[in-house]
Amino acid sequence: MTRWWTTDETHDPARTSWVASAQGHADFPIQNLPYGVFSPAGCQPRIGVAIGDMILDLAACADEGLVAQDAALSHPTLNALMALPADTRRTLRRAISALLSDPAMQAAVEPHLHAARDCTMHLPARIGDYSDFYVGIHHANNIGRQFRPDNPLLPNYKYVPIGYHGRASSIRPSGEALVRPCGQRKAPDANIPVYGPTARLDYELELGVWIGPGNDLGTPIAIHDAADHIAGFCLLNDWSARDFQAWEYQPLGPFLAKNFHSTISPWIITAEALAPFRIAQPARPGDDPEPLPYLADADDQAHGALGLSLSVYLTSAAMRAEGMAPMRLSHGPASNMYWTVQQIVTHHASNGCNLMPGDLLGTGTISAPLREGFGSLMELSAGGREPLSLPTGETRAFLADGDEVTLRAVARADGFMPIGFGECRAQILPARE
Amino acid sequence: MTRWWTTDETHDPARTSWVASAQGHADFPIQNLPYGVFSPAGCQPRIGVAIGDMILDLAACADEGLVAQDAALSHPTLNALMALPADTRRTLRRAISALLSDPAMQAAVEPHLHAARDCTMHLPARIGDYSDFYVGIHHANNIGRQFRPDNPLLPNYKYVPIGYHGRASSIRPSGEALVRPCGQRKAPDANIPVYGPTARLDYELELGVWIGPGNDLGTPIAIHDAADHIAGFCLLNDWSARDFQAWEYQPLGPFLAKNFHSTISPWIITAEALAPFRIAQPARPGDDPEPLPYLADADDQAHGALGLSLSVYLTSAAMRAEGMAPMRLSHGPASNMYWTVQQIVTHHASNGCNLMPGDLLGTGTISAPLREGFGSLMELSAGGREPLSLPTGETRAFLADGDEVTLRAVARADGFMPIGFGECRAQILPARE
Numbered sequence: 031m032t033r034w035w036t037t038d039e040t041h042d043p044a045r046t047s048w049v050a051s052a053q054g055h056a057d058f059p060i061q062n063l064p065y066g067v068f069s070p071a072g073c074q075p076r077i078g079v080a081i082g083d084m085i086l087d088l089a090a091c092a093d094e095g096l097v098a099q100d101a102a103l104s105h106p107t108l109n110a111l112m113a114l115p116a117d118t119r120r121t122l123r124r125a126i127s128a129l130l131s132d133p134a135m136q137a138a139v140e141p142h143l144h145a146a147r148d149c150t151m152h153l154p155a156r157i158g159d160y161s162d163f164y165v166g167i168h169h170a171n172n173i174g175r176q177f178r179p180d181n182p183l184l185p186n187y188k189y190v191p192i193g194y195h196g197r198a199s200s201i202r203p204s205g206e207a208l209v210r211p212c213g214q215r216k217a218p219d220a221n222i223p224v225y226g227p228t229a230r231l232d233y234e235l236e237l238g239v240w241i242g243p244g245n246d247l248g249t250p251i252a253i254h255d256a257a258d259h260i261a262g263f264c265l266l267n268d269w270s271a272r273d274f275q276a277w278e279y280q281p282l283g284p285f286l287a288k289n290f291h292s293t294i295s296p297w298i299i300t301a302e303a304l305a306p307f308r309i310a311q312p313a314r315p316g317d318d319p320e321p322l323p324y325l326a327d328a329d330d331q332a333h334g335a336l337g338l339s340l341s342v343y344l345t346s347a348a349m350r351a352e353g354m355a356p357m358r359l360s361h362g363p364a365s366n367m368y369w370t371v372q373q374i375v376t377h378h379a380s381n382g383c384n385l386m387p388g389d390l391l392g393t394g395t396i397s398a399p400l401r402e403g404f405g406s407l408m409e410l411s412a413g414g415r416e417p418l419s420l421p422t423g424e425t426r427a428f429l430a431d432g433d434e435v436t437l438r439a440v441a442r443a444d445g446f447m448p449i450g451f452g453e454c455r456a457q458i459l460p461a462r463e
Numbered sequence: 464m465t466r467w468w469t470t471d472e473t474h475d476p477a478r479t480s481w482v483a484s485a486q487g488h489a490d491f492p493i494q495n496l497p498y499g500v501f502s503p504a505g506c507q508p509r510i511g512v513a514i515g516d517m518i519l520d521l522a523a524c525a526d527e528g529l530v531a532q533d534a535a536l537s538h539p540t541l542n543a544l545m546a547l548p549a550d551t552r553r554t555l556r557r558a559i560s561a562l563l564s565d566p567a568m569q570a571a572v573e574p575h576l577h578a579a580r581d582c583t584m585h586l587p588a589r590i591g592d593y594s595d596f597y598v599g600i601h602h603a604n605n606i607g608r609q610f611r612p613d614n615p616l617l618p619n620y621k622y623v624p625i626g627y628h629g630r631a632s633s634i635r636p637s638g639e640a641l642v643r644p645c646g647q648r649k650a651p652d653a654n655i656p657v658y659g660p661t662a663r664l665d666y667e668l669e670l671g672v673w674i675g676p677g678n679d680l681g682t683p684i685a686i687h688d689a690a691d692h693i694a695g696f697c698l699l700n701d702w703s704a705r706d707f708q709a710w711e712y713q714p715l716g717p718f719l720a721k722n723f724h725s726t727i728s729p730w731i732i733t734a735e736a737l738a739p740f741r742i743a744q745p746a747r748p749g750d751d752p753e754p755l756p757y758l759a760d761a762d763d764q765a766h767g768a769l770g771l772s773l774s775v776y777l778t779s780a781a782m783r784a785e786g787m788a789p790m791r792l793s794h795g796p797a798s799n800m801y802w803t804v805q806q807i808v809t810h811h812a813s814n815g816c817n818l819m820p821g822d823l824l825g826t827g828t829i830s831a832p833l834r835e836g837f838g839s840l841m842e843l844s845a846g847g848r849e850p851l852s853l854p855t856g857e858t859r860a861f862l863a864d865g866d867e868v869t870l871r872a873v874a875r876a877d878g879f880m881p882i883g884f885g886e887c888r889a890q891i892l893p894a895r896e
Contacts, residue, residue, distance in 0.1 A: 159632050164715060177714070184713050189656050190647055194715040195628035195722065199592050199817050200680055209681035211814035214623055214755065223622050225757050225813070247633055247724065248642035248895065274814070280617050281610070282597060282627040283716025289628065290814040291680065322647065322658050380658070381644035381707070381723040382895075384632050462681065462815075 051082030057450030064297035112261035113387035151296035155388035162392035163193040169395040197289035208291035215273035227461035228271035235405035238266035241389040256372035262298040265454035295454040307441040334370035347432030362403025484515030490883030497730035545694035546820035584729035588821035595825035596626040602828040630722035641724035648706035660894035661704035668838035671699035674822040689805035695731040698887035728887035740874040767803035780865030795836025
């Protein structure tokens with residue numbers, strides 16, 4: 031079994047594609063090769079691979095025998111492909127990389143390329159269950175301080191990768207607008223709550239983790255095997271209504287504050303593609319407890335974190351009207367996670383809970399220690415008390431109608447070609463009457 | 464539109480079936496006609512209707528033109544049938560009732576009957592999302608007192624139908640054993656947690672609510688329309704590891720304490736079948752607040768609750784070895800719910816969250832005010848301090864390996880034939896090594 035930090039010829043920074051736009055592409059050079067589900071104009075959804083500004087119709091390639099694994103490739107979702115063992119997925123990646131780099135294949139493959147700008151992206155999988163975690167320790171500290179000033183980080187935080195179940199049905203691909211939700215909120219000085227549009231709409235910067243092969247109900251996943259159950263990654267904006275959240279979240283956790291819409295980037299950045307970007311898990315401070323044995327693994331500690339740069343951009347309707355560039359709200363590394371994604375997977379299945387191919391796990395908001403890396407407005411605006419100024423002179427404590435939020439991620443490592451996640455973007459529509 | 468408390472000839476207590484075992488059947492007389500998915504021995508799953516000790520192959524009846532709606536009936540799940548408008552489902556019910564009551568139809572229909580004891584029951588639907596609520600106010604009080612002695616019922620309880628997302632993948636039909644889960648627990652006097660089998664395994668007596676037609680993302684469901692989005696009901700045992708729950712549940716709610724296995728009764732008792740058993744919502748105490756307007760509806764108040772008797776039975780391995788009858792642990796009415804199921808549905812969609820046909824909502828544990836009606840061992844044993852005695856002389860503070868728990872429900876109303884839910888039963892296997 032090839033471990034997750036193993037690189038091969040598909041990661042060679044010198045490899046180029048005969049697809050011209052792939053060279054130096056910020057997101058999708060030939061070293062990336064993410065999977066997605068797309069529709070060419072007027073056509074049915076099918077499985078594709080992003081390459082530069084183009085999308086390769088992988089289903090068509092399988093039909094013509096250009097790649098194997100045609101059964102998994104003939105579906106309008108990636109669930110069957112994700113269910114393949116990691117080694118089989120790696121073989122497919124090598125075949126696709128060869129197709130797109132070998133000039134001799136250009137004539138056969140080129141008819142199956144579509145310009146990405148003419149295609150519609152769909153959710154990459156039928157998401158059976160979606161769980162969200164809380165492993166961004168600086169976010170947990172920042173938010174905890176606002177909800178529980180005297181007790182920001184609860185005693186379980188450094189033992190339990192805290193998580194909860196979220197809503198699968200309201201996850202939408204990048205580009206689909208969300209409606210400002212209505213709900214119950216109670217002002218601190220009010221006697222009773224009111225029902226109406228949220229006044230504290232926020233984004234949350236998260237990574238999404240796509241489950242590959244699952245586990246049987248009742249059978250945990252050992253930490254050393256956890257990476258083999260991860261198919262890939264995406265960006266996840268866990269839109270949140272902070273006023274609903276404060277009123278509803280006790281004792282059973284967030285519910286309507288979070289489940290009205292979640293936006294994901296539509297391309298699955300595979301675990302294989304990210305092999306060169308595995309880094310050591312940051313050392314725990316000396317007085318932090320060791321993980322319990324079921325969560326402890328030397329390989330995971332040495333290679334289990336991801337060398338990713340994350341950033342968040344905002345445009346308001348006024349900024350767009352004036353042709354202004356998006357304003358970067360924050361940027362920081364993905365290493366500010368107290369638990370690795372492998373530890374999340376192992377913990378989730380540690381009671382025998384069965385994970386299924388195409389399930390989605392969110393990391394929780396990833397914030398850096400300092401303000402420039404805070405992953406939500408709740409943190410950037412200090413709970414709304416310190417609004418941000420936009421280039422138009424507008425201010426934002428929380429999001430306004432017409433605002434558009436875009437998340438981005440880039441993986442970088444010395445000696446390798448950087449690869450990006452593509453954008454995770456959505457605009458806010460006014461609440462319904 | 465026929466409202467949900469409207470009865471018709473299918474509810475006539477004088478109607479009888481030519482299926483002999485249906486007469487006086489405790490669960491499935493001809494007045495019930497629940498839908499399920501079953502396999503006759505050695506055959507593929509298909510849609511059926513329970514009648515007495517038999518199951519009618521509805522897919523085969525549709526194939527032969529004995530009933531209409533064949534497209535929805537040809538699937539191995541009930542999702543498409545549940546998506547039909549309530550009036551269409553009612554028309555189908557009348558057709559099935561006619562088939563099974565009219566002696567002239569016996570010759571044509573009888574070949575499509577299978578003895579239930581020879582069939583395997585499956586989950587009735589592909590459950591997209593599962594949400595669990597907390598509307599049993601006596602349970603909320605009892606449990607709240609154990610977790611937060613000074614603050615059992617939080618200030619939001621009488622305004623917000625409190626709920627959270629649960630795990631869909633680990634829901635299993637009645638009869639499938641569960642494995643005692645492992646997880647983190649920390650004794651109150653311990654410094655650090657340990658990982659191992661739960662020492663406080665419990666059941667929870669709940670009703671499950673099956674969603675029928677869904678709503679579009681961003682579009683709430685008005686309280687007056689909520690009943691039209693409910694396809695039916697089942698029993699739900701929300702198995703819980705109380706020691707995991709106490710350690711993990713703050714701040715984001717229960718997760719691994721609940722998601723290792725949930726058992727449901729496999730028959731969908733339709734909203735149509737329950738029309739005669741609709742009762743008024745119990746009056747709120749005078750000092751309780753009125754529901755906010757989006758949750759208030761006079762029809763719902765007058766007809767929105769269910770006249771059901773619920774009960775829980777236990778057998779230990781020793782009891783079964785000695786041929787003892789199951790011990791009834793508790794019994795009580797389903798009316799001890801602070802919110803109606805319609806209020807749950809409307810609240811869930813009040814932020815625009817999209818419910819889908821085949822989604823499952825749990826009510827939360829339904830306890831009566833007094834001990835004889837407590838819906839979990841956590842309540843019956845006062846948090847483990849007052850173990851119960853079994854007829855063998857064994858005691859139980861929490862569940863032991865080999866224990867089998869069965870939930871039952873019967874709907875009764877003057878002038879109508881009682882109908883039952885069938886059993887919701889599962890046995891506990893030891894933790895894995």
